[in-house]
Amino acid sequence: MKVAGIQRTSTIDFPGVLACVLFTRGCDTDCFYCHNRDLLGPGDCLPEGEVEAFLKKRRGLLDGVVVSGGEPLLQPDLEGFLAALKAMGYRVKLDTNGRQTQRVLALVEAGLCDYLAIDWKAPRQQYLQVCGVPPEQGYDATRETLCRLAEKGVPCEARTTLYPGLTAGALVELAGQLPPLPRYRLNFFRTPACARQRHLPLLERPFLTPEQVRAVEPQLRAVQPGLTF
Numbered sequence: 598m599k600v601a602g603i604q605r606t607s608t609i610d611f612p613g614v615l616a617c618v619l620f621t622r623g624c625d626t627d628c629f630y631c632h633n634r635d636l637l638g639p640g641d642c643l644p645e646g647e648v649e650a651f652l653k654k655r656r657g658l659l660d661g662v663v664v665s666g667g668e669p670l671l672q673p674d675l676e677g678f679l680a681a682l683k684a685m686g687y688r689v690k691l692d693t694n695g696r697q698t699q700r701v702l703a704l705v706e707a708g709l710c711d712y713l714a715i716d717w718k719a720p721r722q723q724y725l726q727v728c729g730v731p732p733e734q735g736y737d738a739t740r741e742t743l744c745r746l747a748e749k750g751v752p753c754e755a756r757t758t759l760y761p762g763l764t765a766g767a768l769v770e771l772a773g774q775l776p777p778l779p780r781y782r783l784n785f786f787r788t789p790a791c792a793r794q795r796h797l798p799l800l801e802r803p804f805l806t807p808e809q810v811r812a813v814e815p816q817l818r819a820v821q822p823g824l825t826f
């Protein structure tokens with residue numbers, strides 16, 4: 598398991614659970630607004646023994662572990678790692694792009710994951726520009742995952758970053774393309790510290806403010822009553 602960093606405590610990443618956050622290395626997406634660019638490619642990782650020692654030491658002090666990234670589902674030994682976390686008594690939250698529908702469902706079925714946060718990134722027609730991934734591999738696969746989780750009543754949330762260029766109307770439409778989920782979280786845009794040269798014009802576009810989101814809050818709540826921002 599390639600863990601590039603640990604946030605030792607978080608009260609906000611796992612709803613209702615005091616948790617640490619593990620950042621796995623590697624991502625198969627290339628969002629123009631990414632804040633974790635240093636995690637995307639190869640690079641340093643923590644020794645496995647150090648991660649294990651940290652997790653063992655924090656048992657009883659923390660209730661949960663958030664496995665984030667990057668994209669955790671790129672780790673071939675993810676299942677074994679989550680099983681080890683469960684064996685230590687932790688509640689587990691997985692942050693993922695949700696593109697591996699069958700694998701996500703299998704993790705849930707196996708009881709390896711208590712809560713999922715899945716990125717619902719962009720409207721289908723903008724998906725390639727925003728994420729660098731064709732919509733049939735990104736938007737369609739993620740939508741399928743979220744629909745299946747909603748159908749099964751799995752505790753989960755979809756998350757949308759209000760990236761520059763996303764309008765209030767497109768946001769309402771995007772939220773309405775999913776079934777109502779237990780939680781639908783909006784993250785306001787923050788300018789990343791670094792970006793690819795070709796992404797700079799995209800970052801210069803206007804982005805939604807809290808006031809603009811509040812103006813369409815009734816429409817958003819009508820389709821996603823679990824809205825939070």
Ligand code: SF4
Pocket residue numbers: 624625626627628630631632633634636637666667668694
């Ligand atoms: S999925 Fe997350 S880590 Fe990967 S490029 Fe997008 S924002 Fe960055």
